[in-house]
Amino acid sequence: MIHSRASASSLGLLRIYVFAIWSIILLVEGLPALAHLPGAAFRPRGVLMVIPGAVWDVLLSSTGLGVLVAVIVAGTVTVALGLVPSRALALVVAGLLMLEQGLVRGFSGHINHAELVLLYGTLLLPFFPIFDVLSLRHPRRSEAARPVMYQAPFVLFVLIFVVSFSLTGVARLVKGPPLFLSDALRNLTIRDWMESGSVVAGAYAFPAASALLATSLAPLFRLAYFGATMAEVLAPVALFNRQLRLAFVGFALAFHVANLLLLGVTFYENLLLLVLFSQHWFHDLGERLEGSRSTRRPVEATA
């Protein structure tokens, strides 16, 4: 099965990788820009509804958002480097990431899915021994955890990934034949294409290739729509067999690139998580990094 070679070193590498991704997301996306939007436009989602309105008033200001980003980035960097080898701290940081992702969705028209696979996996990681290796400081514990505790987070991360694909595919499949015999995908593409044009001298100028999208490629869009849906539904098979896993990775790469080109939707996080479908090289890299470090000295944990 996938990740049968996972170990403490590869789990440490996973910790670094995941929290480094979050650090980059937060540094690049410019959360304080949301302060320009009216506070009344914000609608707290799900578990965030327990937070009082007065807290949101402070948090949604330019200063509040800036401080939030700074605190979260400090947390993600601390966890990535293992400066404080505390799983409780890692869980707090994961919780803050959930807050930040919920905050942006509070201004959104819907709960989109782009970062959710990464978020779910991040929320699970602190429950496993992620600081044992490849960490600047280590927990006090002298014995390694059972092997399953190093391997399960990888399998669960991949499971979340493929199950999310499968749920999406099934939700579309049960719309039945009318959806797949329609031009739904082509029309979504056209809509995104139209929005990238502009008004010139009082007339709307569509971007190039609009006519091509509209006429010649309709049957191809229908075929791709059904084929992609079936591949999504069957995504869980990637867990069980190397050939199917390679096929799924190939599909996922093409799928996300197509989403970007045709629909203007980016799933960079999912693309980065495709490394978790590797059979060996991620774990080999973790072990190589562990082996290349100088002799560690035992350090007492601070939490």
Next chain:
Amino acid sequence: MSSVTNTRAVPIGRARWLSPALFVVLGGSLVGLAGLAVAKILSLGFIAEAVLYVLAAAGLSAHRGLRAMLTELPRNYQVGLLALVGILTVGQFVAGGDDLYPATRWAMFNDQSAVITARSFEGLTESGERVVLKPMSLMLPLRNGRFESRLRQELARAQAGQPEQFEAIVAGLGRRYTELHPQDPLTAIEVYELRLAGESPLRVEDATHELVWTVTLEGAS
């Protein structure tokens, strides 16, 4: 001396499975036919969904390696994972799923609208220039359709007689643009709606565009 010992991997187990090609053909056919047949016969989408989820879960649990791994986990972890599956299931079936964050309904690209509509935002600057505004670029945290869907909803409310929220949000876009281009701030934003009938044959040149809203920004003369 290392603070943690015995960190080498121990393989959990290896599962036998059908040959990949046969599995994909048989499994894909079964799943596809089951889903389409149940959806059509019962006309109850959620029953079809539930059937397929049960099939998928059965398929996953049939794998010995995965079962072995899950049963090796401590009992509290197993309970936690079951709770997680429960939360995800509720999120998948509750309508919309927007109030169950971080759980949500995993459904994407299912829009079957007969009419394709899109919006275009054009800014007018102090110097008289006309600039194209891309909401996603101005509000990067709201990329990936998050902002577009909100603008679509609020424009519909504005056209139904409740313009305050839409105008406030569009004004926020203007402030963000001006923050990035202080040398030539915006004075107003025009909102165009593009419409095109979605049936084939589709002629892009038949699309209509209409100025549906104008938001004058604060400080503009």
